[in-house]
Amino acid sequence: MMAASSDKNTEATDFGQGGDGPTDKASQEAQQKRQDRQKEIDEQGGVDPEDPREQGSNYPFAKQTQENPGEEWKMDPAPDFGYDDYKGAGKLKNKVCLITGGDSGIGRSVALMYAREGAEAVAISYLNEEKDAEETKRVVEEAGAKVLLIQADFHTEGPCLKVVEETVAAFGRIDVLVNNAAFQGTNIKDISELDRARVERTFNVNIIAMFSIVKAAVDHMKPGSCIINVSSIAGYKGSPKILDYAATKGGINMFTKGLAQMLLPSRGIRCNGVAPGPIWTPIQPSSFSADAVAELGKGTPVTRAGQPKEVAPCFVFLASQDASYVNGEVLTVTGGDPAAH
Numbered sequence: 001m002m003a004a005s006s007d008k009n010t011e012a013t014d015f016g017q018g019g020d021g022p023t024d025k026a027s028q029e030a031q032q033k034r035q036d037r038q039k040e041i042d043e044q045g046g047v048d049p050e051d052p053r054e055q056g057s058n059y060p061f062a063k064q065t066q067e068n069p070g071e072e073w074k075m076d077p078a079p080d081f082g083y084d085d086y087k088g089a090g091k092l093k094n095k096v097c098l099i100t101g102g103d104s105g106i107g108r109s110v111a112l113m114y115a116r117e118g119a120e121a122v123a124i125s126y127l128n129e130e131k132d133a134e135e136t137k138r139v140v141e142e143a144g145a146k147v148l149l150i151q152a153d154f155h156t157e158g159p160c161l162k163v164v165e166e167t168v169a170a171f172g173r174i175d176v177l178v179n180n181a182a183f184q185g186t187n188i189k190d191i192s193e194l195d196r197a198r199v200e201r202t203f204n205v206n207i208i209a210m211f212s213i214v215k216a217a218v219d220h221m222k223p224g225s226c227i228i229n230v231s232s233i234a235g236y237k238g239s240p241k242i243l244d245y246a247a248t249k250g251g252i253n254m255f256t257k258g259l260a261q262m263l264l265p266s267r268g269i270r271c272n273g274v275a276p277g278p279i280w281t282p283i284q285p286s287s288f289s290a291d292a293v294a295e296l297g298k299g300t301p302v303t304r305a306g307q308p309k310e311v312a313p314c315f316v317f318l319a320s321q322d323a324s325y326v327n328g329e330v331l332t333v334t335g336g337d338p339a340a341h
Helices: 022-043 105-116 130-142 157-171 196-220 240-267 290-294 312-319
Strands: 096-099 121-126 146-151 176-179 226-230 270-276 330-333
Touching: 096 105, 096 157, 105 121, 105 130, 105 176, 105 312, 121 130, 121 157, 130 146, 146 157, 157 196, 176 196, 176 312, 196 226, 196 240, 226 240, 226 312, 240 270, 240 330, 270 312, 312 330
Parallel strands: 096 121, 096 176, 121 146, 176 226, 226 270, 270 330
Antiparallel strands: none
């Protein structure tokens, strides 16, 4: 004799077939999200704000060149350093930060983000780009941090010591040291175009200065402080057009790794680096031809140049307690160029 069927057994168990079951509702929500995103893309003129290939500003760029050192206020379009959209989360509350070459480009973006993360003070060195430096000071002060501008040419040791001395005199200590200042000459075709004076300036500013600045700074840095050195993809793959610059950046990678092994066990100071790829900063139009500048970054997997705001969050991470177990690393931000890995 067959048992009577249960009412429960006759109820539909496939929520995907008709009705308003969970699967059907989820499908409707997913469709609505797709429609909303398409609307957002249409409102942006067909540019998908989440597609990394399309996040560059006005790319390709206008053809342009500048004398060295380049200045951000002259660039077309202006680099995006995160002013409109970066929101801090208190990761660097009450920190005193020294950023060399912090007047423009990646340095400006780092200065702004540090201020928005709650830094107490940001000291910024610059060569002679007064207009850029004053604008960086304005946005950093607007974000709530004290600012000290220090003019310095790191070709000789005196200015290297000066930036540390003036920072400590103003704020009493250094919690985060960012060695960002660099000299990159115009591109060359043959080594015969490199005279000794240029090579010496490149090495003095880019890496010898780091030795002097770090040596002067560490006695004013307590355990938990950190140093971040700026390298480059050129330090991994080399570059015949900027042969001297690339050589210093390769040296910075090794300096960073060795320094990290020295300072963390003995002083409790972490040391890491960041190696950017083709980023839209003043160093580009002051070093390369107008045609090369216009298509900067085109050969990367992301098919465009990066913006300073896409690099600077790495500096926030490395300076924060989120990176307390990170030491001796060089983070590469290259648009996916495998040569940096």
